Amino acid sequence: MADELLQYIHRYFETNGALIQHCSNNSIQIKLTEALDRELMNRPFYWHYVKKTGGTPEPMTLTFFTEQAEDQAKKGEWLHVGTPRLHQIFESARNKGIWSLLYEHHEPKQTPAPLYPWLVVNVKYSFVSHQRKDKILSYGLQLIHGQLVHHMMDHLRPLQLEPIIADHSFPMASLIQVESGLLRIKNEAQRFVDDHPDDWAEKAEKKMLQELALLHTYSQAVSAPTEDYEKEKNDIQNRYQPSVHVDIINSGLFYLSHSSL
């Protein structure tokens, strides 16, 4: 897991323009760009000062280790899934990858080669009560004939995708607008939620009703003030009330050589 994380942040920093100064099996050293420094290092005064005085900006260098440093002299941060730093990086990565417009580069059998428009939407479902579970699904919708594909990211992963279309390719026009495409995916999401087992929600609701009943009986028995009753009721509902949240992680318009998948 630590290795995967190391690879992950290597890719994150590299793709965002930082200089990888050193990288081994268990450590990595990165010279930040000004933008990354401003985003991650939280030192606005430094940047304000440098700009005011016209000094040469010196972005910081970060070092990460995948194992907690036994050698205290090692300067650097421990790269671990529980650290605030990593979550800051996850958050940053999420913000940098929200919307994309990409074209597949491939070796076409004949030129000029058509590229078909696909709307890609990655969705996170959260099932929340006093417990919680998330489920991530990746959808792709072909915007000409309307084929809806699951596990879209898996289909995309082997492809070479670039921001600029290759000379020998040309994009086909969509018949389905992005907005209505999104609506179709939303309907699919709705279907997923409807079909999803809801024993967890029923269990939570049952528990909630039991506790509310106990509270109610008690409050009646001792003639508790309404505001006390309401407060406790609120606490109970906050804890058990089941809900499903459907979030879009990211989305994009992808022009692919495949008409259908």
Place this chain on the structure above:
Amino acid sequence: MTAELNYHPDWELFDQTIRQKEQLSSWEQFQLAYEAEQWRAVPDFEGLLCLRHITGVDLYPHQEQTAKRVLEEMDGRAILADEVGLGKTIEAGLILKEYMVRGLVQKALILVPASLTGQWAQEMQSKFLIPAAVQRKHYVWEEADVVVASIDTAKQPPHRDIVLNQDYDMVIFDEAHKLKNPKTKNYEFARLVKKTFCLMLTATPVQNNPAELYHLIHLLKPGLLGSQKEFKKLFKEKGEQEIKHIVQQVMVRNRRDETEISWTKRNVHSVYISFTPQEQHFYDSLNNLSSSNGHRFHGFTSVTLLREACSSKEAAYGTLRNMYEKKELPEETFISLLERIQNMEINSKAQKALEIIQNTDDKVVLFTEYRSTQLYLQWYFKQFGILSVPFRGGFRHSKKEWMQMIFRDRAKVMIATEAGGEGINLQFSSTIINYDLPWNPMRLEQRIGRLHRLGQEKDVEIYNMAVRRTIEEHVLRLLYEKIQLFEHVIGTLDTILDSRFGREMEQYITETMQDSESEREIEVKLNHLYALMETESGQKGG
């Protein structure tokens, strides 16, 4: 479907928010964003996800089980009532972390005794990577997600209104047994604070008296035990068993002998010392003070003096001087006692303690009841090239840690006047000298508990010192040796006694010592106390 369905606004505002404002991302950035969510997602309702988020904490099976039980069976509202030394703080930290990792808790409030706020925050940070802010002068209630504060601060205006305005996802109460009484301000505050999940930590074995738990449980699950009237009726009709059954729905209590931890042994040694003739002479003349005429002090003072004389002449001198200044002691008596003190060259007990220290390679924690003795021993040991550090309950936390560090790295001996409260861990040492014995057995247990705890790898050697032909001998021989409290696995005591009983015992012993007219009477009374404790332990521990 019973669950309420929420679509993120992005579904509606797709064009404006997503496609226009956001920069186009590269394929790599697109994948990184997707993967970041995969890392952060919660794969299942159950299980402890946080275990991969924390490392460097050695968890014991009972701690993991407790966290799982609180999360999966008690739905995050529970009393954690492990016996002392099993790591309730760790359990609470685990549970809090799990909820945070699952995104169910963002805002949390940890209410602990004022002296422990810093330590709690530090432990949450170092063990669980939970950034917790201590409420000091600067207000952090609103800006920090996790706040550690004392309930006494939090309940006072102007803090009170701010705190009661927050929606806490989780509130943790340490020392929750102090919330037994519903008429107190603390209780009212605990009730009013908005909390989704709630943990209450207590070491006092209240389980055996469910009635005491009524109000505590009421904070967790109002109505679970019915109204107080109904509860009393239920208790009468169905008895303790039924109540215990209900209580178990909200309380976890791990016992040492049920955990799979193998505890190291305690080897208890009684060390009897004989006074030199000069010392004995001084002691006897103090003993005669109470029966002689011309003094105006209370029996309690005379017992104090005798105990001090068993410790060091320095300790007794302080009290004598005080009495003299307050005119409780005639001048001629004071002067003659002073001469006796000056004639004493040897402190037999200190000599014996030195011998024990010199004969072990281990670091030694020595406990005394008196500060003058503490100072004297520091000086005395230094004459023999032995470096020692002092330790007092009154030290600030940072100083305690400092002393702990010097002791660990450089000094051979720590001389402490108090067990130092929770949080001071001395498991790198495994030898204790009880230079003076406290008369409250709970305090003796606390002393031992500083060394004999999770993490202690060696058997613990305990030396209980007492001077022959003094009140100390009675206490050690007639009471402590007999009940053999400390021979057993760590702190069997707290299952037998609660802190109230410990204080009562101390008082009983003091009264016995000051009021008894003969050795025989002391013996009878202490035997009586022993019998009482046995009954108590039979009822509670059995």
